[in-house]
Amino acid sequence: MDPYDSRAPESFRSLVRPGDIDLEIDRSRFLGLARQVASEEEAQAFLAEVRSDHPTATHVVWAWIIGPGGLQMRASDDGEPQGTAGVPTLEVLKKEGLSDVVVATVRYFGGVKLGAGGLIRAYTRAAAEAVQAGGPTSMVRQKAVTLTVPYPHEGRLTYQFNDHHWPVEKVFDAAVHYHFFVPEKLEAAATAWLLGLTGGDARLVWGDLTYAPLPDDLDLSFLTEA
DSSP states (O other): OOTTSTTOOSEEEEESSOEEEEEEETTEEEEEEEEEOSSHHHHHHHHHHHHHHOTTOSEEEEEEEESGGGOEEEEEOTTSSTTSSHHHHHHHHHHHTBOSEEEEEEEEOOSOOOHHHHHHHHHHHHHHHHHHHTOEEEEEEEEEEEEEEOGGGHHHHHHHHHHTTOOOEEEESSSEEEEEEEEGGGHHHHHHHHHHHTTTOOEEEEEEEEEEEOOTTOOOHHHHTO
16 A cells, blocks of 8 residues: 555555465365555566466465555456355455455365365365464554654653653664654654653654554554643
8 A cells, every 4th residue: 555645544454464374174275375465566476476386286266455445356266166266265355354465375176076165165264364364453654753852851752652662763873863653643743742852852854654553552642632
């Protein structure tokens, strides 16, 4: 998702890591592979890699949802009976409310036919378990910022960041520099808070927008209430 796209939301659900699972169902092997992708081109490149890694697979079923509001939704049964593989995979993504995600399920046929119902259950299970392995979470539009302050403010600021479980990277030279991310909607509130803490001594340089998950224990309620 491009955070600069005028249609892009403040947040959306996606994956934080690759999700890979391996199942055996009635002697067939199902490999579920879930990835976060930013475009259809990335999704297609991933699928090409999967096919290259599994040249003898019976089927490589896939589905993706990409873009603001799930603008691009596609699915393929890859030779399985129509509606038994790609659509169930897509339904898993829709049920989880995910975007910018592609799921591929590689099947090695084991000699036992599963029937339409069995195929739907197998591909649904493979996709759902791959998605869960990928850690579905909320991706929040954030801005990178560098905060520079004189040394006398370092102790108080470090205490405040730690108290709110706000991850920062510190660099020391002639001054103290904090590198961290702020949810875009809280930019003004964070600026006011930091200027207040430092008596106006803080210098903030705002950087690029990005999407990233917020730490589970990060508490920024004090900014929203300010």
